[in-house]
Amino acid sequence: MIKHKLPSLLASALCGLLATQAIAEERTLRVYNWFDYITPQTLETFKKENGATLIYDIFDTNEALEAKLLTGNSGYDVVVPSNVFLAKQIQADVFQPLDRSKLPNWQHLDPQLMKLIEANDPGNRFAVPYMYGTVLIGFNPAKVKAALGESAPVDSWDLIFKEENIAKLKQCGVALLDSPSEILPIALHYLGLDPNSNKPADYEKAGELLQKIRPSVAYFHSSKYMADIANGDICVAVGYSGSFSQAANRAKEAGNGVVVDMRLPKEGAPIWFDMLAIPKGAKNPEDAHAFINYLLQPKVIAPVSDFVGYPNPNKDATELVAPAIRNNPNLYPTAEAQKSLYTLVPLDRPAERARTRAWTKLKSGT
Secondary structure, three states: OOOHHHHHHHHHHHHHHHHHHHHHHHEEEEEEOOOOOOOOHHHHHHHHHOOOEEEEEOOOOOHHHHHOOOOOOOOEEEEEOHHHHHHHHHHHOOEEEOHHHHHHHHEEOOOOHHHHHHOOOOOHHOOOEEEEEEEEEEEOOHHHHHOOOOOOOOOOOOOHHHHHHHHHHHOEEEEEOOOOOOHHHHHHHHHHOOOOOHHHHHHHHHHHHHHHHHHHEEEEEOHHHHHHHHHHHOOOEEEEHHHHHHHHHHHHHHHOOOEEEEOOOOOOEEEEEEOOOOOOEOOOOOHHHHHHHHOOOOOHHHHHHHHHOOOEOOOOHHHHOOHHHHHOOOOOHHHHHHOOOOOOOOOOOHHHHHHHOOOHHHHHHO
8 A cells, every 4th residue: 555655645746846846947037138237236135035046148239139139039038228229129019018017116217217218118118227328528637638728628529529629639549439329419419410310411411520530539449448548548538428437446446547537518418228128028027027126126226326337217216326426417417417418219221321321431431
């Protein structure tokens, strides 16, 4: 009798084990985020509180993320596209709508910033902002002063787009982002044109402006400038706000005597958002919502801003962020400055081709 019962007990135990494994498999949360864009402690605390197995992978370009998303089966439950790419991906029906009932911490988001994001996500249906920033001017005060004197227009795009200014800065090095989708809108806006223009002729005008200053630009790159400005190898760069905060910290840590400062130009600048979204094919949307809701807690997201050097859009987290970041109006734009910021949106195909042509011509020097 016992001999017959033993296999039965083993079978029951095996079934229980398989059921447990199935549940564990269901509770695996897969997150795909930018490189070096969260604290290890943030992830560890979530795992302890939530109990799901967390697989956290990284990427370094929007294009890499988009390539996975457009296959229709990315394998991830939470992804972090930038707002312009998000808009294109929403049009491609890549994401599932968020369930607000599972995001009670939504209340902490800044309404004014959420309104800006509606240009890319009408009704804020598909995504939640994670971090945001602007494209602005970073500079070495001593070297810029030596080249242009005390009255150097560091708070204006005149520093870059006026030939007489950038020509004098050439000797100490000027770098621009290798990003037509960000640099050309800045040039358009500087010319008084729509930064999201769908008129091909406007890109010719912006291209002409950039061609005039091209001889004074040392290089175009979207990350190299961070180390170079921190080391004193260049004196001016057009780049991401948080990257200059990180560069300033690197220079301090190195004790090399280099000071890195930044300014949000008075004429305005592009504002971008990195967004938390759930792909349609997500296998674990329940824990995906839990992860997003976790990051919406002020006490959780504030240390992330301290770590990455970027502001977060959580109005109730601001007072918890390090004073050096939250009190810097070039990182945390004032309400007045926010009025001059603009979001970028996807272009139609003719305008996209015109922008690509203008950039290719600029880079090739033809």
